Amino acid sequence: MTKRSKEKKKKSFVWIIIHMCFGAIIGGTLGPLIYGSYYDVISDGIIDIGKFIETYALEIYAITSVSIFVTSLVLTIIGRKKFMESVTREDEIYDEDIMSMAMGATGIAMMTSFIMFIPVIKVVFFNPHRWQSLTSFIIFLVVVLGCIVLQNKLVEDLKKAYPEKRGDVYDMSFKKDLIASFDEREKSIMHEASFKAYEITSKLIFGLTIGFLFLSVIIDINLGLVFTLLAVMATMNISYVYYCIKLEKAK
Structure with a gap:
């Protein structure tokens, strides 16, 4: 030093x-x-916000899920068009920025639909109005299955431009197969982006933990969520340190 x-x-x-x-x-x-x-x-x-969410659970779920899905659909259409035009022109570097954004948006749409569907089940499925339960379930299926189809379209376009790329969206080992087909430059970018994501997520979890601890002083909330966030943050940091040591020894 x-x-x-x-x-x-x-x-x-x-x-x-x-x-x-x-x-x-x-x-x-x-x-x-x-x-x-x-x-x-x-x-x-805070109590009023909770009541509002319970009252309009279906509406909040439908608007949020459908909005993100439509955004993913638009990005996919535009991204595929620009990417294939770039491939046709045989550009030195293909224009895949919007297509990458579309892939990320489909992942966010599925994750949001899964997470928000859980509280909706609690509020809507035990509601005497059966149409609400059916509507929420249909939205869930449309968003999740639609995003899977969009992701498959994006991957297939990627394979047309890069024949060496492997992986099938409908296969459980898709991510593993796709990463295995990356070259060194792509892996380097992926690792650097992963570290940036790790830093941002750590700060976000820390901020949420402090926020929930502050709320626990004001209102009676379950501290299990706070300890869950702490467990996630601890797991991230321990895993990071462990693999830093392991990879350093491997080299």
Whole structure:
């Protein structure tokens, strides 16, 4: 480690301490004021939001799922068109930006539909209005199956341009087969993007944990969610450190 690196590390440590003290002062001063002045307002607001979600569970689920699915569909149509035009022109680097966005959007659409379908089951399926249960189930099937079909179209186009690419969307080992067919440049980009995603996700989980802990002081919420977030964050960090050590030894 160079002298400059040591000095930079010392300065970083000092700034961390300053930020921690500054945050403690602000939190210790404003926390009790906000808690005392707006306790009822915050508590009632959160309860009202919960009631609103329960009342309009189907509408929220339908609008959110269908909106993301339609966005995925539009991106897929535009992305495939631009990509195939680029392949036809034999560009040095194919135009696959929008197609990549479409692939990501289909994944988000399926994930959102799965996650939001669980609370909808609780609210809607035990509702005397059977049409709501049927509607939510139809939306779920359309979004999930539609996204799978869109992903397959995107992968098939990718194979036309890159014959060496392997993987079938309808196969459980699709992701593994596709990654195995990547070249070194693609793997390098994937690894760098994964690290960026890891950093962002770690910060998000940390922020959510602090937020839920703060809410637990104001209203009675299940702390199981907080401990779940902490478990996820711990798993991410432990896995990251473990594979850093393992890969370093392998090289």
